[in-house]
Amino acid sequence: MNSLQQIAAFAETAKHGSFAAAARETGSAPSTLAKAVGRLEERLGVKLFHRTTRQVSLTADGERLFHRCQRLLVEVDELQAEASGVRASPSGTLRIDMPIVLGRRLVMPLLARLAREHPELALDVRLQDGYVDLVKEGIDVAIRVGELADSTLVSRRIGAQAMVLVASPSYLAERGTPRRLEQLEAHDALVFRMPSTGKDRPWRLRRKGEDVELRPASRVRVNDGEGIVQAALLGQGLAQLPEYFVREELARGDLVEVLPGLRPAAIPISVVYPGARLVPQRVRVFLDALPKI
Numbered sequence: 001m002n003s004l005q006q007i008a009a010f011a012e013t014a015k016h017g018s019f020a021a022a023a024r025e026t027g028s029a030p031s032t033l034a035k036a037v038g039r040l041e042e043r044l045g046v047k048l049f050h051r052t053t054r055q056v057s058l059t060a061d062g063e064r065l066f067h068r069c070q071r072l073l074v075e076v077d078e079l080q081a082e083a084s085g086v087r088a089s090p091s092g093t094l095r096i097d098m099p100i101v102l103g104r105r106l107v108m109p110l111l112a113r114l115a116r117e118h119p120e121l122a123l124d125v126r127l128q129d130g131y132v133d134l135v136k137e138g139i140d141v142a143i144r145v146g147e148l149a150d151s152t153l154v155s156r157r158i159g160a161q162a163m164v165l166v167a168s169p170s171y172l173a174e175r176g177t178p179r180r181l182e183q184l185e186a187h188d189a190l191v192f193r194m195p196s197t198g199k200d201r202p203w204r205l206r207r208k209g210e211d212v213e214l215r216p217a218s219r220v221r222v223n224d225g226e227g228i229v230q231a232a233l234l235g236q237g238l239a240q241l242p243e244y245f246v247r248e249e250l251a252r253g254d255l256v257e258v259l260p261g262l263r264p265a266a267i268p269i270s271v272v273y274p275g276a277r278l279v280p281q282r283v284r285v286f287l288d289a290l291p292k293i
Helices: 003-016 019-026 030-044 060-083 100-117 169-175 181-186 225-233 247-252 281-289
Strands: 049-051 056-058 092-098 121-127 141-145 153-161 163-167 189-192 203-207 210-214 220-222 238-242 267-274
Touching: 003 019, 003 030, 003 056, 003 060, 019 030, 056 060, 092 100, 092 281, 100 121, 100 141, 100 225, 100 281, 141 281, 163 203, 163 247, 181 203, 189 225, 220 225, 225 238, 267 281
Parallel strands: 092 121, 092 141, 189 220, 189 238
Antiparallel strands: 049 056, 141 267, 153 267, 163 238, 203 210
């Protein structure tokens, strides 16, 4: 194997956690991959994996090499595609990570259209509310909500998430409609437990130009946005949710916005992807088609 093939063998093994799993994915023999990685370690003079009989894990040197070689391999694939004249036709697997409800309601219709327009394009869609390491997990592109902290990723803002405080008409008829911020303490709160941290997400409001953060006491905590919508529809209390979660329910009158004058500043929504001189065509076609949310 040449140097590039050795790096590819290393990257696939690191991604799948064992030579056997990487061999199944690539169609190679486990011994072939193990020998290639061994030769790479000899050539570099470092140990890349901690090895056991069943799996491997990256050493500190292996972690550094893995993060750096991912984009190299992507660019090699793109150069080969460009040389063969198929760059204009996206193919391969687009691996995308995005929040559950936003992905289901706003992005999945776009992906369905892209799949129809590009028959050689496959989709690997991961819906989850926690952040993942794009390079380590082999993700091409992700949709993220909130301020971005990772400067190693290329980002583009595609929209904003407005937060609304809502309740069902039946709950408000029984408990009354709060007219002032201070009256919220007397109401039942439905709280979202963030899957990434296990902590309750505070309510954020804005009064007279100043941000206000509340951590209401609650008998009901849910770690799924659609679950909180359902709890609000059932009259269990007040909930603060992204506006697109409840757009249809508000339009039908099944839910009512409470204290609309205290809406907080909208939260940015961005698309992010690992930086590279050449963006894979499967990613580019998605970025070009992605509308403002």
